[in-house]
Amino acid sequence: MVSVLCEHCTAECCRYLALPLDLPETKRDFDDIRWYLMHGGVLVFVEEGNWFIQVRTTCNNLQSDFKCGVYETRPEICREYKAHDCDYTGGDYGYDLLFTQPEQIVAYAKEYFAKKRKKKVASKSGAKATMKQKAAARKRVKPGKGPARSSGKRRKAS
Ligand code: SF4
Numbered sequence: 733m734v735s736v737l738c739e740h741c742t743a744e745c746c747r748y749l750a751l752p753l754d755l756p757e758t759k760r761d762f763d764d765i766r767w768y769l770m771h772g773g774v775l776v777f778v779e780e781g782n783w784f785i786q787v788r789t790t791c792n793n794l795q796s797d798f799k800c801g802v803y804e805t806r807p808e809i810c811r812e813y814k815a816h817d818c819d820y821t822g823g824d825y826g827y828d829l830l831f832t833q834p835e836q837i838v839a840y841a842k843e844y845f846a847k848k849r850k851k852k853v854a855s856k857s858g859a860k861a862t863m864k865q866k867a868a869a870r871k872r873v874k875p876g877k878g879p880a881r882s883s884g885k886r887r888k889a890s
C-alpha cells in the first residue's frame with residue numbers, strides 16, 4: 733500500500749537515480765567527477781563514506797497523478813524505499829559531502845592532496861625519528877659502553 737505521506741508528495745523519489753562511485757583517490761578520479769558535475773541535473777554526494785553520483789531524470793513509469801504505473805511489478809529498489817526516511821520526509825538524508833558545482837570538487841581535491849602530502853611528510857619524518865632513536869639505542873648498548881659493572885672490589889665491612 734502506498735504511504736499516506738506519498739499522497740502529499742509529487743514522487744520525489746521517482747525523479748532521479750543514484751549510482752555508487754569508486755572512492756576517488758587520483759587526480760584523474762577527481763577530474764572525472766569534475767566532468768560529471770559539468771552536466772545539468774548531476775550531483776555527487778558522500779554518505780557514510782560512500783560516494784554516489786545522482787542524475788536527475790524522471791522514471792518513465794511515473795504517471796501524471798504522481799503514482800507508479802507499474803506498482804505491482806516495480807523494481808526491488810522501489811519496494812525497499814520507505815516513506816519514513818525518504819526524500820520527502822528528510823529522514824536520514826544528511827549528506828557527509830555534497831557537490832553540485834565543478835569548482836567544489838576542484839577545491840575539495842586541492843585540500844585532499846594537500847592533506848595527503850602533509851601526511852606523507854609527517855610519516856617520513858616519523859620514520860626518520862624512529863631510525864635516529866634506533867641508532868641511538870644501538871650506540872647505548874655497544875660493548876664496553878653499556879652500564880658500568882662492579883670492579884670486583886668490595887667495601888670492607890666496618
Ligand atoms: S516515498 Fe517519499 S519521496 Fe517517494 S513518493 Fe513517497 S513521500 Fe514522496
Ligand code: SF4
Binds near residue numbers: 746747794802806
Ligand atoms: S518504477 Fe514506479 S516506484 Fe519505481 S521509480 Fe518508477 S515510478 Fe517510481
